[in-house]
Amino acid sequence: FAALHAAVPGLPLASSTVLPGLVLSRDFAAYCPAEGELRAVLVTEPLRPTLTAPGVEFVVDSEGQYQASQRWITRRTEALVEHLQSNNVKLLLSSTKQDEVVIYYAKLYGVSVVECLLPEEMALISEITGVLPYAPFGDNMYREITETAVASFCQPLLLGSKRCVHVGFTSVCAFQPHCLILCGPVDGVNEQHAAALQEAFTMLQQVFKRVDQ
Template sequence: FAELHAAVAGLPVASSRILPGLVLRRDFAAYCPAGGELRAVLVTEPVRPALSAPGVELVVSSERQYQASLRWVSRRAEALMKRLQSNNVKLLLSSVKQEEVVIYYAKLHGVSVVECLSSEEMALISEITGVSPYAPFGDNIHGEITETAVATFCQPLLLGSKRCAHIGFTSACAFQPHCLILCGPVDSVNEQHAAALQGAFTMLQQLFKTVDQ
């Protein structure tokens, strides 16, 4: 329920509404408008590769060598964005913060980016779409990207003073996600309404389980 509702203080209760899709409480790090359906990938690691593997010491003998290494990893990040573009991937959803060079190349190649998503948000998106996180530097870095979700829309949404990402996913199961926007004069009112609604949904869920049995 926490990932399927958003609270907005300072607005009348009558402004509450239900929106199709998911409202992610993060602004776009990069937003490139795209019409129609688009493909999306989930990542749980930095897209810009590290200079060395974890636990491996990198020995650099000169500033020139260090700068050359930085250029190499930047080219890898650019190559990945080109690959996403060639696979018609228009949206990158990340659980970690991506570096500025990644955001730069994403904008350059028409890929929108939402970063710093919670593990709960990532898990919900995976459950809805049936897609697992994509390994950008796996064994098959030149093949087709198959682990992609389909989004019917992807756009910014302003809730009060907070900018969010509003995304509609094509569901791989019977569940069709919608997000409840709760409005109220103060946060405490929204919290009361959210608790009451969650309790009601839990009761209905238990009731349907009893009927099914």
């Protein structure tokens, strides 16, 4: 329920509504408008590559070596984002904050980025789409990207003063997600309404479960 509702203080209760799709509680780190359906990938790691494996020390002996390593990282990052574009990926959904160089090349190659998503948001997207996170630094970075979800739309959404992302995914199951936008004068009222609705939904689930049995 936490990932399927958004609270908006400062608006009358009558402004509450239900929107198709998901409302993600983050703004775009990079927004590149795209028409029609678009392919999206989930990532749980930084896309800016590192020079060594975790726990391995990398020693730079000179300024020249340092500059060369930075150029390698930049070229590798650009190649990865270009690979996303060549696989028609238009949306990158990340649970981690991405480096500025990733955002730069995402804008350059027309890939929208939403970062710092909550674990429950990532889990819900995986459940809806049946897609697991994409691991870019495996055996072959340039393999075909098959871990893609299909979104029918992805656009900015302003809820009060908070900028969010409104996205509609093609579901692989019977569940068709909708997001409840709860409006109220203050946060406390919205929290009370959200708690009451969650209790009501829980009770309905239990009732239908008993009927099915």
